[in-house]
Amino acid sequence: MSSIASSPNLENRFYQNGLVRRIDRWLNVMPHSPLVVEIASDHVAAARWGSSRGHLESCALEALQLGSVMPSPVEINVTQPDAVRSALRAVFARVPDRGTPLVLLVPDPVVRVFILSFDSLPRRADEALPLLRWRLKKSVPFDVEETVISWMRQAGPQGNLEVVAAIARKGIIREYEEIIESLGGRVSVVLSSTLSTLPLLEERGATLLVRVCGKTMTTVVVRGSSLCVYRATEMPAEAGLLDTQAVLDEIFPAIAYYQDTWGAVVDRVRLAGFGEKESAFLDVLEQELKVSVAPLAAVEGTRDLTPPAADLFHQDLGALVGWAMNGGA
Numbered sequence: 604m605s606s607i608a609s610s611p612n613l614e615n616r617f618y619q620n621g622l623v624r625r626i627d628r629w630l631n632v633m634p635h636s637p638l639v640v641e642i643a644s645d646h647v648a649a650a651r652w653g654s655s656r657g658h659l660e661s662c663a664l665e666a667l668q669l670g671s672v673m674p675s676p677v678e679i680n681v682t683q684p685d686a687v688r689s690a691l692r693a694v695f696a697r698v699p700d701r702g703t704p705l706v707l708l709v710p711d712p713v714v715r716v717f718i719l720s721f722d723s724l725p726r727r728a729d730e731a732l733p734l735l736r737w738r739l740k741k742s743v744p745f746d747v748e749e750t751v752i753s754w755m756r757q758a759g760p761q762g763n764l765e766v767v768a769a770i771a772r773k774g775i776i777r778e779y780e781e782i783i784e785s786l787g788g789r790v791s792v793v794l795s796s797t798l799s800t801l802p803l804l805e806e807r808g809a810t811l812l813v814r815v816c817g818k819t820m821t822t823v824v825v826r827g828s829s830l831c832v833y834r835a836t837e838m839p840a841e842a843g844l845l846d847t848q849a850v851l852d853e854i855f856p857a858i859a860y861y862q863d864t865w866g867a868v869v870d871r872v873r874l875a876g877f878g879e880k881e882s883a884f885l886d887v888l889e890q891e892l893k894v895s896v897a898p899l900a901a902v903e904g905t906r907d908l909t910p911p912a913a914d915l916f917h918q919d920l921g922a923l924v925g926w927a928m929n930g931g932a
Contacts, residue, residue, distance in 0.1 A: 636791055638700055639926040640691075641708040642779055643796065644672050644817035647690045649698040649705075650915070650923040657927065659912040663697035664920065665690040674710035674819065676771065677744050681778045691786055704791030706799075708922050709779050711821050714771045714795040715743055716833040721764045724756070735768055745772050757829045760865045767830050769798070796922040797821040797835070800875065802929040803902050803921065808870035809861065812899070813854060813888075815842040815876035816919070820850070822857040824869060831865060832857045842877045847887045858892070868894075875899040876919050904928055 637660075640649045650662040667690055671683040681687055719738055725731045735754060736747045743750070752770045759765040780790045797814050801823065804810045809826040818841055824832035834857055838845060858869055871894055877884050881898060889896040900916035908924070915924050 635929075636704050636706050638698070638703055639706040639708065639799075639923050640694070640783065640788075641796060641920070641922055642672060642687065642691075642782070643667075643710055644674055644819075645669075647687065647694055648918075648920055648923060649694045650920070650927075651698050652927045657908040657912055659909060659915070659927075661698045662911070662915065662920075662923070663694040664918055665693050672710070674712040674817070676712055676715055676775070679778070680710075680713065680775055681782060684782060687782050688785060691782065695786060695788070700788050704789045705783070706792040706794065706926055707779060707783060707790045708794055708796045708799050708926070709776070710816065711795050711797050711819050711835040712837070713775055713779075714769050714798070716795075716798070716830075716835075717742060717768045717770070718830060718833065719766045719768060720759060721766055724764065724766055735766070739768065739770055743770060749773055751776060759829070760831075765829070767833075769795070794926075797823065799922040799929070800899070800925040801825060801830075803899060803904050803925050804873065805871065805903055809865075809867060811854070811858065811861075811869045811872045813850070813872065813874050814899070814921075815845075817841060820853055822854060824857060824861045826861075826865060826867070832861050843880055845880070847884060850884060851887075851891060854888070870894060872896040873899045873902060875916075875921050878919070 637652045638649065641647065646664055646666050648662070648664040651660045652658065653660045668683065668686045671686040672680055673682050674680055717739065724734065732752065735752055740747050747770070749772060750770050751773055752768060754766050754768040757765050757767060776793055783790050796816060800812070800814060804812060804825050806827065809824055809831070812823040814821045818838050819835055820838050821835045822832065823830070836853055838849065862868060869892070872888055872892060874881060874884060874896065875898070885896050898916070899921050900913065905913060905924070912924060915921065
């Protein structure tokens with residue numbers, strides 16, 4: 604665990620940007636770096652955003668060899684560090700860091716997200732953290748004392764207090780950070796890729812986001828200022844090989860939970876990461892759910908993007924855009 608000891612501020616830096624600007628500005632007092640880097644199971648990518656909103660200065664994408672990164676909340680993730688380092692070196696050649704700190708997006712399975720009900724929670728972090736660790740102790744497959752946790756308060760369906768908590772193992776976060784540091788980069792913010800994507804969603808009503816990256820499908824429901832549902836599931840295949848029933852079987856429980864808990868229906872669905880099968884899934888989901896279903900690229904918040912920035916959606920790099928929409932620029 605010496606690698607963790609070498610990063611004394613890790614607890615403070617984890618999720619420093621927060622979840623979504625409108626979702627209670629989760630830890631909104633941290634740096635908003637214009638440089639964002641994503642390490643996924645099949646690629647690494649980087650984008651540098653300009654001073655004007657939605658203006659993309661530069662971007663690069665490099666594919667990863669199969670098995671180079673194997674996302675997991677408990678096991679070693681970066682199984683081929685030299686391959687990841689080589690891909691990152693190529694990305695940084697086109698999107699240099701210029702000595703500024705960067706935002707690091709990690710795969711969804713690395714981070715577990717929970718929505719917890721509380722009668723009350725101390726405002727002081729040093730008093731709230733032990734209580735959160737105690738609540739999460741039986742819900743995660745690792746020792747909660749060896750984790751980093753970030754949280755925010757929100758209003759529940761009855762106006763009650765809820766806490767959205769994100770938790771990850773320190774050692775796994777350090778795997779990703781150390782790869783960046785080995786190339787001279789400095790990580791100031793760590794965020795999972797879907798949480799980075801959420802600022803793109805519409806603010807009115809309830810929106811269901813279904814996002815696939817590698818074999819992970821993450822299903823999220825956001826209603827106004829509240830995160831209502833968050834599920835990240837390992838699917839039997841990547842998006843191009845999934846059948847519609849497998850996707851529906853994963854979506855329906857999330858929708859049912861939202862309807863039962865909040866007493867309302869989902870107003871719209873947004874899809875990301877489905878590649879060439881996107882149109883087929885759009886049609887099927889619209890027929891089954893009887894609501895508007897559209898690609899993530901079609902959300903209202905993307906209208907101000909420059910053409911190069913909008914093109915990132917076609918490369919399944921919406922998480923990089925989400926960071927910019929969350930004040931990253």
